[in-house]
Structures are given as C-alpha cells and as structure tokens.
Amino acid sequence: MTPAPGITLIGAARFGESPLFPPVRLEIDPGSWSCLLGPSGCGKTTILRLIAGLDTGVDFDGHIRASDGKPLPGRVAYMAQTDLLMPWLDVLGNVTLGARLRGETPDVEAAETLVERLGLSEHAHKRPTKLSGGQRQRVALARTLMEDRPVVLLDEPFSALDARTRAEMQDLAAETLEGRTVLLVTHDPGEAARLGDRVFLMDRTGMVEAVPPATPAIRPAADSETLAFQGRLLDALREPAA
Numbered sequence: 001m002t003p004a005p006g007i008t009l010i011g012a013a014r015f016g017e018s019p020l021f022p023p024v025r026l027e028i029d030p031g032s033w034s035c036l037l038g039p040s041g042c043g044k045t046t047i048l049r050l051i052a053g054l055d056t057g058v059d060f061d062g063h064i065r066a067s068d069g070k071p072l073p074g075r076v077a078y079m080a081q082t083d084l085l086m087p088w089l090d091v092l093g094n095v096t097l098g099a100r101l102r103g104e105t106p107d108v109e110a111a112e113t114l115v116e117r118l119g120l121s122e123h124a125h126k127r128p129t130k131l132s133g134g135q136r137q138r139v140a141l142a143r144t145l146m147e148d149r150p151v152v153l154l155d156e157p158f159s160a161l162d163a164r165t166r167a168e169m170q171d172l173a174a175e176t177l178e179g180r181t182v183l184l185v186t187h188d189p190g191e192a193a194r195l196g197d198r199v200f201l202m203d204r205t206g207m208v209e210a211v212p213p214a215t216p217a218i219r220p221a222a223d224s225e226t227l228a229f230q231g232r233l234l235d236a237l238r239e240p241a242a
C-alpha cells in the first residue's frame, strides 16, 4: 500500500440558493483517525462524499487536496450509512465484491479471515435478508476493510451494533486500519473520544476542532480523560447553534 496522505478540505456547500454549510476547514492528518460529529442534516455525509469524489448534488465552492499532491480518486474506500449489500450475493460474495467489480481475482482467504474476525463465519454463506441489521453492518465494514485503500471514509459504521460488538469492532477497525488516513462520521461522543486523534464538530454555522486527551487513540473507554472528553463533546453538541 502507498503511504496514506493527509487531506485538507476548505470550502462551503450550498444547494442552489440554500446554504448547507458555510466555509469550513477540515484538516485530516496522514495515517490517523479523525472524527466528525454534528447534528443530523448539517452536511457530514456530504463532506465524506465530496472527499470520495461521489455525487452530492451540492455546489461546493472550495478545494480538497491530498498532502502528497496526488489525486484522491482510486485511493479511497467509502462505507456509506446504508449497507448497500447486494441481495443476491452471500456474505463472502459481498465482502469480495469490490475486487470482482474491478475484474480482479478476489482474495477469498483474506475475506474468510476478515469474516471470521468480524464474528460472521457461521453466516458466511447467508444472503443479506437472513442477517440482522448489526450483522449486515459488519459485512459492509468487512467489504470496506477488504478494499485495502490508504484513505478510508466511514459513515456511522458502528451505529447498528450492540455495545459489546461495537467496542470489539472499533478495536478491530483501529487495528486493521493502522497507518491509514481515516475519517469517521459518528453521532456518538464516546466513540469519538475513544477513536479520534483529531475531532471536529460541525453544525450549520461552521466547524470547530475539539482537542482530545494526549493519550494516543484508541483510548480505554473508562479512562477518566476519555470520559471527560466525551462529556465535553456532548456539552458542545448540546449547545444551540449560533
């Protein structure tokens, strides 16, 4: 894998005459986790899709640059909020879909290992309709991890998981994605407090950065500094937008 670049997004977005977000500056360090929190509808998914080079429908006035100056398309794996699993493929078929769409021979062994690590081995040959919401979300996560890209964009990847599985999947994602540049959208201040090397808060008025504890991520959930940071994030999210 090529070294993971940092990413800078500077700009504003609107739908015609309706602003979505004012000028913001998002600086994502190379090879680290950045978390983006904010109320529903403020534009978080739009930011991920802009970085991924996907259609958003917004007019974006600004620029998005990789720190190594090279184009981002082709170097980004994106996990959308909806799992986008193919109903006619089983779990392994969905996890290896990217390679097959590119006309490559999928690494089935790697896919099986990942499926096992995500606790899905007994479901490997089931189709999505036979899976729970949390199991489907893990399949979508596995498919994203299989892509082996230096930049990984995750849109609420753990939201459907029970507390224990969520913590396990956070650990697994942190380990599997070590050295990648990750941008995680989450509604969970506790998740951002555990995982974020940098944490950004946005609403319709703009974006600010919250400084996490000096302890490196991934942080123990019950650590007093992690909990205090989680509390500060929650307080900030509860502040009314100006």
Ligand SMILES: Nc1ncnc2c1ncn2[C@@H]1O[C@H](COP(=O)(O)OP(=O)(O)OP(=O)(O)O)[C@@H](O)[C@H]1O
Pocket: 015, 018, 020, 038, 039, 040, 041, 042, 043, 044, 045, 046, 047, 057, 081
């Ligand atoms: N064509 C459109 N015209 C105007 N506003 C639109 C249009 N399409 C989408 N929107 C608005 O853009 C916003 C979509 O933002 P986005 O999905 O990026 O938000 P988000 O912060 O990711 O939300 P969530 O946390 O709920 O996933 C919503 O407020 C939506 O109402």
